[in-house]
Amino acid sequence: MRVWKRWWCLGQWLASPEHPALSTRQAWLTAELFGLLPDTVRVAVDPGFFADNYLQLVPLAAQLGVLPVPTGSGRNAPPSNEDIARVAVGALLDPHRHDGRAYRPTGPTLLSGADIADAVGEALGRPHRNRSQCGRRRHHACADHRVGPGAEMTDNQIHTQYSTGLTQPSIRQALRAAGKDLEHLRPADLTLLEDFHTMGRFATTELVDLIRITADMRVLDAGSGIGGTARFVADRCRCRVTAVDLSDEYCQTNRWLNRLVGLDERISVRHADVTELPFADATFDVVFSQHVQMNVAAKTRLYRETRRVTVAGGRLAMWDITIGEPGELDYPLPWADQPGRSHLVTAGELRAVVESAGFAVEHWSDLTEQATTTMQLLLSMPANPLGLHAFVADFAQKAENLTRALGDGRLRVIRGIARAGARAIS
Numbered sequence: 001m002r003v004w005k006r007w008w009c010l011g012q013w014l015a016s017p018e019h020p021a022l023s024t025r026q027a028w029l030t031a032e033l034f035g036l037l038p039d040t041v042r043v044a045v046d047p048g049f050f051a052d053n054y055l056q057l058v059p060l061a062a063q064l065g066v067l068p069v070p071t072g073s074g075r076n077a078p079p080s081n082e083d084i085a086r087v088a089v090g091a092l093l094d095p096h097r098h099d100g101r102a103y104r105p106t107g108p109t110l111l112s113g114a115d116i117a118d119a120v121g122e123a124l125g126r127p128h129r130n131r132s133q134c135g136r137r138r139h140h141a142c143a144d145h146r147v148g149p150g151a152e153m154t155d156n157q158i159h160t161q162y163s164t165g166l167t168q169p170s171i172r173q174a175l176r177a178a179g180k181d182l183e184h185l186r187p188a189d190l191t192l193l194e195d196f197h198t199m200g201r202f203a204t205t206e207l208v209d210l211i212r213i214t215a216d217m218r219v220l221d222a223g224s225g226i227g228g229t230a231r232f233v234a235d236r237c238r239c240r241v242t243a244v245d246l247s248d249e250y251c252q253t254n255r256w257l258n259r260l261v262g263l264d265e266r267i268s269v270r271h272a273d274v275t276e277l278p279f280a281d282a283t284f285d286v287v288f289s290q291h292v293q294m295n296v297a298a299k300t301r302l303y304r305e306t307r308r309v310t311v312a313g314g315r316l317a318m319w320d321i322t323i324g325e326p327g328e329l330d331y332p333l334p335w336a337d338q339p340g341r342s343h344l345v346t347a348g349e350l351r352a353v354v355e356s357a358g359f360a361v362e363h364w365s366d367l368t369e370q371a372t373t374t375m376q377l378l379l380s381m382p383a384n385p386l387g388l389h390a391f392v393a394d395f396a397q398k399a400e401n402l403t404r405a406l407g408d409g410r411l412r413v414i415r416g417i418a419r420a421g422a423r424a425i426s
């Protein structure tokens, strides 16, 4: 055969006329068209899903801590661009051996999405998550089952639970490691590390969307942690927010971050106890309480105090963990390293104590399933330098214990919105 031209065609592993994807059918058609040309020889190189496709997602993984892979539960042996090129060069250097043939280059090993995520995590230099089950302390959830005054967490115990003495330097380091310029930080740069609750910013956004806050409203973030919700609300709703927390270290970090992102004029931070708020009656239109009551045994006092500082008709926005099925809990949990610091009740009890404090519940949903799936997905991804682990000690283990308990129903997560009735109950 007289050969005028040799074509080296880069196609697709799955290329066929029956494939459901148009682009894959087109890849098949293109290769066929070259094959129809007279005096022409075609060598087909049809790789599977390139390693490079995963590499395109690395910036996203570094930013969000999530590596979305399209292979589902399937496995793939991704070839590198270099290996694909080697096959092509081999065909070009020794054409007669390869004329009319087709090759399917693959990488050396079949990898699942989780394997790829681990490899990306290693390349990004993030510590591997320790999934060891050893050394966990176990405790029966029912032992947490208390309502009303009890062993309240003191200032000192809150300090022991949450403070590391390093919150600010750790966050500074994490921000720098993620390539953030601290002189020009924007609120969105903090998204991944500032929401200290289940489902992070996803949960905050959904709750804030439900509440509909306008710029003239006065908002309290009661038990604000390092201030994620306060900043999100102040930035997005352009309103004034007051943040209260019993951890002085968190309050200081909160003020520092507010300054860094230019929201310090809109947010004031007070070091105070949510069961004894330093505000006059009817000061706020909206009060956020997210993942705080789990540290508070005196729930009646907590919600009466919340009701007192809320205007009649104002709203309480809750995002909280409750007890579910009876069963032992594994510690540490994100809000308690040990059982004595955790004051959980059932969802029914929580709702009852909120109502008895003078609120009418308008929205109450159990989002345990959604939270479990989200948390499982987040935990399966390589850790991002900007996650809560940047400043929360042993965070991976805490999040894992929480997610497992949500998954099997020992814990539940509740979103609630309650409207303050006409009169505060003293």
Ligand SMILES: C[S@@+](CC[C@H](N)C(=O)[O-])C[C@H]1O[C@@H](n2cnc3c(N)ncnc32)[C@H](O)[C@@H]1O
Pocket: 153, 158, 162, 194, 195, 196, 197, 222, 223, 224, 225, 226, 227, 228, 229, 244, 245, 246, 247, 250, 272, 273, 274, 275, 289, 290, 291, 292, 295, 296, 334, 335
């Ligand atoms: C799990 S963190 C949640 C922080 C924040 N609400 C968030 O969702 O990002 C719990 C926070 O509640 C605070 N806290 C616990 N008991 C408190 C109390 N009695 N008064 C004020 N803050 C309290 C802790 O200091 C901690 O910052």
